Amino acid sequence: MSDQPYILVADDDALVLKSITFILQRGGYRVVTVTNGREAVEQFEIERPTLALLDVMMPEMDGLDACRRIKSNSRFSDVPLFLVTARAMVQERERGLEAGADDYITKPFANKELLERVKQVYEAAGLELPTSI
Amino acid sequence: MGIQTRFMLYFGAVVITLMACVTLLVGQRQSRSLLSQTEQRGVAIANSIAGLITNSLLSYDLMGLQSAAQNAKDTTGASYVIILNKEHQVAGFSDRPELQLTALEDGLSLAIEASDDVHVSEISDDQTLGVGGEHLDISAPVLVGDGNVRWGTIRVGLPLLPLQAELANTRLLLILLGAVAIFIVLFAARYFTSRITRPLRGLAEATSAIASGDLDHAVDENLVGELRDLSRSFNKMTMDLKRSRDAIRYQNQHLENMVQERTAALREKARELERANAELMEVDRLKSDFLSNVSHELRTPLTSIRSFTEIMLDRTMNIDDDERFEFLDIVSNQAQRLTRLISDLLDLSKIEAGEFTCHLETLSVQDFLEPVRDTLGSLAYEKDIQLILGKVDDLPNILGDHDRLSQVLTNLIENALKFTPAGGRVAIGACLSEQRIPEESADLFHGIVCDTPEAGEYIIISVSDTGVGIAPTDQQRIFDKFGQVGNVLTDKPQGTGLGLAISGNIMVQHGGAIWVESDLGHGSTFSFSAPVTRARAGPRSHSNGSSSRDPAAATREIEGTSELVSAVLEHSEGRRILIVDDEREMVMALTDLLEPEGYRVLACHSGGQAVSKTRDLRPDLIILDINMPEINGYDVLRLLKGEAQTAAIPIIVLSGEQDTSRALALGAATCLPRPDLSSQLFAIVRTTS
Numbered sequence: 001m002s003d004q005p006y007i008l009v010a011d012d013d014a015l016v017l018k019s020i021t022f023i024l025q026r027g028g029y030r031v032v033t034v035t036n037g038r039e040a041v042e043q044f045e046i047e048r049p050t051l052a053l054l055d056v057m058m059p060e061m062d063g064l065d066a067c068r069r070i071k072s073n074s075r076f077s078d079v080p081l082f083l084v085t086a087r088a089m090v091q092e093r094e095r096g097l098e099a100g101a102d103d104y105i106t107k108p109f110a111n112k113e114l115l116e117r118v119k120q121v122y123e124a125a126g127l128e129l130p131t132s133i
Numbered sequence: 134m135g136i137q138t139r140f141m142l143y144f145g146a147v148v149i150t151l152m153a154c155v156t157l158l159v160g161q162r163q164s165r166s167l168l169s170q171t172e173q174r175g176v177a178i179a180n181s182i183a184g185l186i187t188n189s190l191l192s193y194d195l196m197g198l199q200s201a202a203q204n205a206k207d208t209t210g211a212s213y214v215i216i217l218n219k220e221h222q223v224a225g226f227s228d229r230p231e232l233q234l235t236a237l238e239d240g241l242s243l244a245i246e247a248s249d250d251v252h253v254s255e256i257s258d259d260q261t262l263g264v265g266g267e268h269l270d271i272s273a274p275v276l277v278g279d280g281n282v283r284w285g286t287i288r289v290g291l292p293l294l295p296l297q298a299e300l301a302n303t304r305l306l307l308i309l310l311g312a313v314a315i316f317i318v319l320f321a322a323r324y325f326t327s328r329i330t331r332p333l334r335g336l337a338e339a340t341s342a343i344a345s346g347d348l349d350h351a352v353d354e355n356l357v358g359e360l361r362d363l364s365r366s367f368n369k370m371t372m373d374l375k376r377s378r379d380a381i382r383y384q385n386q387h388l389e390n391m392v393q394e395r396t397a398a399l400r401e402k403a404r405e406l407e408r409a410n411a412e413l414m415e416v417d418r419l420k421s422d423f424l425s426n427v428s429h430e431l432r433t434p435l436t437s438i439r440s441f442t443e444i445m446l447d448r449t450m451n452i453d454d455d456e457r458f459e460f461l462d463i464v465s466n467q468a469q470r471l472t473r474l475i476s477d478l479l480d481l482s483k484i485e486a487g488e489f490t491c492h493l494e495t496l497s498v499q500d501f502l503e504p505v506r507d508t509l510g511s512l513a514y515e516k517d518i519q520l521i522l523g524k525v526d527d528l529p530n531i532l533g534d535h536d537r538l539s540q541v542l543t544n545l546i547e548n549a550l551k552f553t554p555a556g557g558r559v560a561i562g563a564c565l566s567e568q569r570i571p572e573e574s575a576d577l578f579h580g581i582v583c584d585t586p587e588a589g590e591y592i593i594i595s596v597s598d599t600g601v602g603i604a605p606t607d608q609q610r611i612f613d614k615f616g617q618v619g620n621v622l623t624d625k626p627q628g629t630g631l632g633l634a635i636s637g638n639i640m641v642q643h644g645g646a647i648w649v650e651s652d653l654g655h656g657s658t659f660s661f662s663a664p665v666t667r668a669r670a671g672p673r674s675h676s677n678g679s680s681s682r683d684p685a686a687a688t689r690e691i692e693g694t695s696e697l698v699s700a701v702l703e704h705s706e707g708r709r710i711l712i713v714d715d716e717r718e719m720v721m722a723l724t725d726l727l728e729p730e731g732y733r734v735l736a737c738h739s740g741g742q743a744v745s746k747t748r749d750l751r752p753d754l755i756i757l758d759i760n761m762p763e764i765n766g767y768d769v770l771r772l773l774k775g776e777a778q779t780a781a782i783p784i785i786v787l788s789g790e791q792d793t794s795r796a797l798a799l800g801a802a803t804c805l806p807r808p809d810l811s812s813q814l815f816a817i818v819r820t821t822s
Contacts, residue, residue: 013433013436013437015434015437015463015467016433016436016437016440018437018463019436019437019440019441019444020440022440022444023440023444026444026449026450026451057429085429086428086429086430086431086432086433086436087425087428087429088428088432089421089424089425089428092425106432107432107433107435107436108432108435108436108438108439108440109436109439109440110439110443111440111443111444111447112443
């Protein structure tokens with residue numbers, strides 16, 4: 001299991017988590033979910049993900065903070081991080097990019113857009129794209 | 134050297150000079166008079182001797198002459214007596230008889246020699262005087278015959294010593310007198326000069342005191358003449374000086390105070406500006422936070438809705454019916470969540486605009502607790518939570534807005550149900566309190582409270598749950614906008630985060646409070662308080678309307694109402710009556726009046742509502758109050774009578790004004806005085822209904 005590529009999704013809204021997980025799983029990706037930034041950082045230690053989608057507003061540790069921590073760790077700094085946020089201000093986007101995020105997805109998003117971006121990451125990493133279930 | 138000393142020296146010198154002159158003059162005068170007295174005495178002695186010795190001369194008895202001389206000397210106290218003949222030979226000489234012969238031989242030279250101290254200044258045939266030494270020498274001629282023949286000369290020496298002693302005594306006396314005089318003069322001088330110099334010294338002291346700044350130094354005015362004038366002028370001058378100095382000081386102080394005040398005011402202004410600036414920045418930050426939060430709260434449910442909708446639309450996803458049902462349920466719930474958020478946001482914007490108002494009326498606690506409990510009962514049942522309503526039927530009425538209080542209670546119960554796990558319990562209770570916030574809750578108060586002074590009693594309604602509770606640090610924050618707390622046991626709260634902020638505003642408008650008490654892990658109790666009113670509550674449309682009422686008989690007796698009922702009977706062709714009055718009490722009173730008569734009553738509380746409801750519902754009759762805010766009764770009359778569809782509806786106008794012509798001119802069917810709600814009889818009607 002542990003050498004299989006997977007996507008880490010962190011969001012404190014159960015329904016958003018549920019929808020993203022559903023979309024990605026149907027796309028054939030392996031998904032691990034957590035509900036805050038602290039858990040996301042811990043999950044990185046447990047198993048290095050191929051890609052991480054982090055919500056910005058989460059309790060305990062927010063997405064920006066988690067992003068900074070992960071990017072400051074040399075072992076994980078090359079893991080692509082996407083911030084997914086319901087905060088749509090321009091300066092929020094800038095703050096996210098400053099924190100080291102690789103991309104920034106604004107809620108609500110189109111499912112296809114999400115899948116497309118994930119696909120690009122997998123292709124860039126030279127990983128075999130999963131076949132849809 | 135002081136003036137006094139100088140004066141005394143001058144006086145002393147003058148007096149001494151005067152006294153010396155006087156002493157000299159008096160001494161001279163006395164010495165002269167003493168000499169002349171002595172001389173006269175000497176002449177008398179000499180003459181008497183001359184008379185005595187006539188016989189002895191005739192007999193040439195030398196012994197007789199001698200004894201006469203001796204005798205004369207002894208009886209008169211003369212120093213010596215010498216009897217000389219024509220040839221200046223001594224014929225007789227007292228004290229020194231042995232000199233007699235030689236004297237006769239040698240004449241005057243011998244006599245001089247014999248009495249060495251006697252100086253005979255002039256020796257003549259006549260009376261001769263000799264002054265000098267210790268004796269005054271007097272010579273007198275001795276005449277014989279018929280007095281024409283001169284025989285010789287008698288010389289008498291009178292001692293000068295007693296004379297000199299007397300002169301010395303006189304001089305001493307004069308000197309003593311002079312000393313006394315000097316003393317007296319000096320004393321007097323001292324006294325008089327001191328009468329001048331003392332005040333002068335006072336003036337001098339005062340001047341130096343003034344020079345050194347002490348203007349309270351007054352000079353003694355109890356003086357005489359020019360000195361008094363001087364002192365007065367001086368004191369006046371000092372007073373003037375002091376007055377002007379005080380005036381200047383006062384002015385200075387005043388100026389300084391003004392400068393200080395201005396400085397303080399400017400500083401205060403600066404501080405105010407700083408504060409205002411900080412406040413503005415804070416407001417700006419809050420606004421942007423708020424917008425960011427609104428965006429987040431709107432986008433989160435939209436994300437689920439969009440995602441799940443797209444999933445269902447995407448055939449490649451191959452979802453089955455169960456999944457579709459689940460997703461549609463999610464979408465529906467999230468749509469509801471969005472709806473509620475939008476409605477809360479609208480409430481919030483109304484609050485910001487000051488348009489979110491509560492219409493306070495007399496309410497029975499039961500009347501708003503029970504419907505809310507009934508509405509939320511099914512939700513509690515679904516979540517397997519016991520929803521309990523305590524005993525509330527014997528509580529006094531409150532003054533509140535039914536819909537708004539229901540909104541608060543609904544919000545609290547929904548929150549409680551949200552945070553309470555299945556199998557838990559949510560209890561609603563109400564109690565009477567002397568305070569807006571009970572003392573046991575006031576110490577650690579977390580909530581929102583109205584800042585007006587407390588008035589009378591309050592009903593406290595509380596919602597307790599057996600949920601997860603709220604951490605002390607979050608207990609105040611939850612009353613802020615978007616201050617909801619995420620928690621670990623349930624999903625993220627589905628509330629908008631605005632409910633408690635809106636509830637807080639509602640309770641402040643009620644003159645009450647809303648607060649939370651919670652023990653993390655052991656549930657929370659949210660409470661709110663509303664003021665008690667002792668008035669009776671009007672019947673609400675949703676409460677049971679079957680209470681026995683027969684007010685019609687009593688109602689008809691009330692002034693104004695019987696006229697109204699007959700006017701309604703006269704003008705109404707149907708049974709549907711629209712009552713337009715911004716005062717809810719009046720609407721209820723009229724409803725009470727007309728419903729027993731078999732009418733169906735519709736009510737609205739503003740002119741705007743009246744027009745739109747009339748257009749929609751076409752009532753058979755309208756009872757219209759004139760005095761309403763914004764669109765008043767006259768405006769309503771004009772609008773309704775101006776439209777073809779509504780112009781025919783009869784309108785009974787209730788007016789507090791005496792002049793009914795305006796309403797009638799606008800097309801009112803009739804114009805009646807507004808019934809007086811405060812009248813005793815009306816209260817009876819309300820009670821019996």
